Amino acid sequence: MSYSSLQTAFIDKVTANKVIFIVSSYFVLVFNLSFLYKTYHAVLLLDDYNLFFLLSVPVLLLNVLMIFFSFFSVKYLLKPALIFFTMMSALMTYATLSYGIVFDYGMIENTIETSSSEAFSYLNSNAFFIVIALSVIPLMYLYKVNIVYNTCKAESWQRVKLLSVSTLSLVGIAFFFYGDYASVGRNNRELSAYITPLKSVVSSYKFIRNNYFTASVKFTVLDNAPSLLTQDDEGKRVILMVVGETARAESFSLNGYDKATNQFTRAYNPISFKNMSSCGTATAVSVPCMFSALGRHDYDKQLASNQQNLLDIVKLANVDVLWLDNNEGCKGACKRVTTINMDKSKTHELCDGDYCFDEVLLSPLTEKLNHLTHQTTLIVLHLIGSHGPTYYRRYPEKFAKFLPDCQRSDIQNCTQEQVINTYDNTIAYSDYVLAKMINRLSSLEAVETSMLYVSDHGESLGENxxxxxxxxxxxxPSQQTHIPMLYWSSNEDKANRQCLHDLANQNFSHDNVFHSILGLTEVQSTAYNPNLDIFQQCNSEHLLVNNTN
Known part of the structure; x- marks a missing residue:
């Protein structure tokens, strides 16, 4: 076929249906490579499979995409819609191929709530060239193609034909291979998350519906009269709750890791809880969840944001609550308490205009500790910790202990050794900051102090x-849900410490944080569940009763 014939067939005066077919075919073969690969991999592992079933998978996907794109087949809308979905799909394909990211509801939520500085950390020359390479063919085609639109009646008939053919094709595939699809889908539920761009469209719709078009939820008061159990003559108490960012338990030498990532806190002999799990795999879920009384299995963002959380209850009990943030906000957990966000201006020696090293938190912390106004004070410090992919921007140059490291954001193009070294440097630097915090607490006279550090979620560093x-x-994978938790106190007797050591190997989760902090602050509340308070069975009164019995 000559070039002029090809141009006539595919460029000059082409129907909208043909354009949808051509673009959908490209989406199947390029943007859905991960879906096809993982589907075929899952099927080929079976002892017995139908070859024709395998051949039907791209055909089914093609028809589904054509039906989806047909809803945008309106004059002046089709081209912009296809261009938009092409660019979006190219970005998602890059993220999936490079980092293994899937765009389910949680990822859409996390993406929408991401700040501009965090979003730009993912952009680099490698990402730019790959996205352009993935999208240039359909974009050039859409630029050149001349779509012919007929009368409204004729166009409607064209859509009916497209929908009819695609629907009949889907019915035929379902008739012959329904059992195969049901079996593979039931045993590999994650596969649907790789369908581009349909999964992200459905997830985005659900996010918008849930956040902007659902009826408002009445605010629920869990306890309208919490109170402090401490007496006025017992002296002051300070509890630091340090919320880590993207720290994984297996990278802590206190948990047996073979690299010295906890050399600074080790001097203070903290208790490391080795089997701690997170509520979610992203900050947008984990942070509000750990401050909620709902727990992971019952957690719902809208419900959690419309009821009292941990900070609300302790504040109501006359505890002085302060949130110090060096990350991208508290995701709603601190919206009713005093909050200080670190100024990321370049004028500060610890900041570069986009981020600050976590040492920046030490100054306002010291200021607060020097001016305690209440009997009990709870200070929450939100670290930027090990936030990726720009791990190298999370620690000063002098803390680049593990080398060679990865001084770039497209970490998949570094060796795994470099990625892990860079990440380990962030853990070691966070450990240094934690040690400085403990030192500040230790210097307070006649004040009972304690610190609980817990990460929001973990991180994958190239595994699988x-x-x-x-x-x-x-x-x-466990790397994203198995998180570290450290506890230190200035007022531990030998029996209490031994009890905590015995507990340190048991399984705990973010579900325990709400009740454990209520216990540490000694706030009496109807929302408190002693069975979920990690420290309850190790307090002096409880141990005394058990020893007496």
Whole structure:
């Protein structure tokens, strides 16, 4: 076929249906490579499979995409819609191929709530060239093609034909291979998350519906009269709750890691809880969840944001509550308490205009500790910790202990050794900051102090081809859900410390944080569940009763 014939067939005066077919075919073969690969991999592992079933998968996907794109087949809308979905799909394909990211509801939520500085950290020359390479063919085609539109009646008939043919094709596939699809889908539920761009469109719709078009939920008061159990003559108490960012338990030398990532806190002999799990795999879920009384299995963002959380209850009990943030906000957890967000201006020696090193938190912390106004004070410090992919921007140059490191954001193009070294440097630097915080607490006279550090979620560093975090929880690797938790106190007797050491190997989760902080602050509340308070069975009164019995 000559060039002029090809141009006539595919460029000059082409029907909208043909354009939809051509673009959908490209989406199947390029943007859905991960879906096809993982589907075929799952099927080929079976002892017995139908070859014709395998051949039907791209055909089914093609028809589904054509039906989807047909809803945009309106004059002056089709081209912009296809251009938009092409660019969006190219970005998602890059993220999936490079980092293993899937765009389910949780990832859409995390993406929408991401700040501009965080979003730009993912952009680099490698990402730019790959996205352009993935999208240039359909974009050039859409630029050149001349779509012919007929009368409204004729166009409607064209859509009916397209929908009819696609629907009949789907019915035929279902008739012959329904059992195969049901079996593979039931045993590999994660596969649907890789369908581009349909999964992200459905997830975006659900996010918008849930956040902007659902009836408002009445605010629920869990306890309208919490109170402090401490007496006025017992002296002051300070509890630091440090919320880590993207720290994973297996990278802590206190948990047996073979690299010295906890050399600074080790001097203070903290208790490391080695089997701690997160509520989610992304900050947008984990942070509000750990401050909620709902727990992971019952957590719902809208419900949690419309009821009292941990900070509300302790504040109502006359505890002085302060949130110090060096991350991208508290995701709603601190909206009713005093909050100080670190100024990321370049004028500060610890900041570069986009981020600050976590040492920046030490100054306002010291200021607060020097001016305690209440009997009990709870200070929450939100670290930027090990936030990726720009791990190298999370620690000063002098803390680049593990080398060679990865001084770039497209971490998949570094060796795994470099990625892990860079990440380990962030853990070691966070450990240094934690040690400084403990030192500040230790210097307070006649004040009972304690610190609880817990990360929001973990991180994948190339294991099984996955990077970063945010994978669907049910399918997430342990690196994204197994998190560190450290506890230090200035007022521990030998029996209490031994009891905590015995507990340190038991399984705990973010579900325990709400009740454990209520216990540490000694706030009496109807929302408190002693069975979920990690420290309850190790307090002096409880141990005394048990020893007496």
């Amino acid at each position: 081809g996955l990077y970063l975090h945010g994978f669907p929880y049910a399918l997430a």
